[in-house]
Amino acid sequence: MAGHQTYEEQKQLVFYGLKLLAVITIVEVAFALFAKGHISPSITFGKDGGFGQALYMLAMVGASVYKAYFIVFYFMHMAHEVRGLVLSVLLPTTLLIWAIIAFFQEGGSWGSRREQIKEKNLEVVQPAPKPQGYILPGTYNG
């Protein structure tokens, strides 16, 4: 609830939010096109697969998280809820930090071992010697 704000203040916040989200989105897209060589073909740090791309990705994630924060706290009025509600919604999402670390590690490891996985899939293993049917002689047909 935004009970302690006047109606005019509330309306102002809405237009501030519109401007903020619009500007961040425009900057994000412009920066993406710039970093991927669509504005000047010689600049491609946004897809070089190295440090430049890591920085580019970090900036993009940061901008998106800020947009998300603004939407949750001001459009969804989280800023005016009691502390218990805020924590009960936000704390569980910190579990995602570990999910991101674990699954990206998993994906990266899979990616770096693709050749090995292919080899292992093609590997022919000598079949094990036939068991002798020592429990009940002559009953093993495998």
Add this chain to the structure above:
Amino acid sequence: MADSSVTHGHGAHGEDQNLWDGAKEPMKASYGKLMMWYFLVSDAFTFAGFLIAYGALRFSSPTWPEPDFVFASFPFVKAHWPLVFVTFMTFVLIFSSVTMVRAVQEGHRENRRGVVFWMFLTILGGATFLGSQAYEWTTLIKYENVSLERNPFGRYIADGELVDASGKPVLENGAPVVVKKDDSYLLHGHEHDGKIELEKKYIKYTSGTYAGQVQEVGQGPKAFGALFFFITGLHGFHVFSGVLFLTIIMLNAMSGLYVSRKNGYEMVEKIGLYWHFVDLVWVFVFLVFYLL
């Protein structure tokens, strides 16, 4: 004695009794709003799971289609405009989020006409977004032949020269076609006996592990199509159901149903939470699919 202890379980403690009667709202939010928040938390985990799966599969692939190459079509324009149309879609959602905030504010003032007006604009925004998504999907499915199992978008894994099936260089204006590592390609498809067949392209690598070898230019990572359609589809379904509920609640507001409730149009506030969440998810879908 036994009777009163059944009807007033905590008769001896006045405050406790009030709690059980619902006199106090936990965390100063109504039951409906609280449950909407917790539903949104669980929904956030669903989307996060999908988006993290996208990241993990992307990391596991040697190459990944380049978003500014894949998403570059624009209605009525035969041009390569990377990311312009999805930026338009993002703006549509931002605007509809803003009109939703206005509807909630008018609801707090018990202004029926205001609520209906701003909700109508919000619905219009949602419908526009769905239409845009339909265009985007049509382009990908019908003209670029992406499906759940087929992905004609890829990137070369090393430098090379395009050749034909027999190994002779493909000439364009008399010169061989040279491609570089990480350049994007799209394998065009055509229908043959009711089935889509992708064109065959061959490359003679001049660098990397396969230098000197001729290989077929295959499809890009196949998971791309499935991930794209499932994740944007799930988001689109949220938009669709949001539009549906917004319409129902707008009609209820119009009919004057919420006037008698005298709770500041709380129903509008609840669907507002859901609608902002749909915008919030789009922020991350936009980040993961189009920006990174």
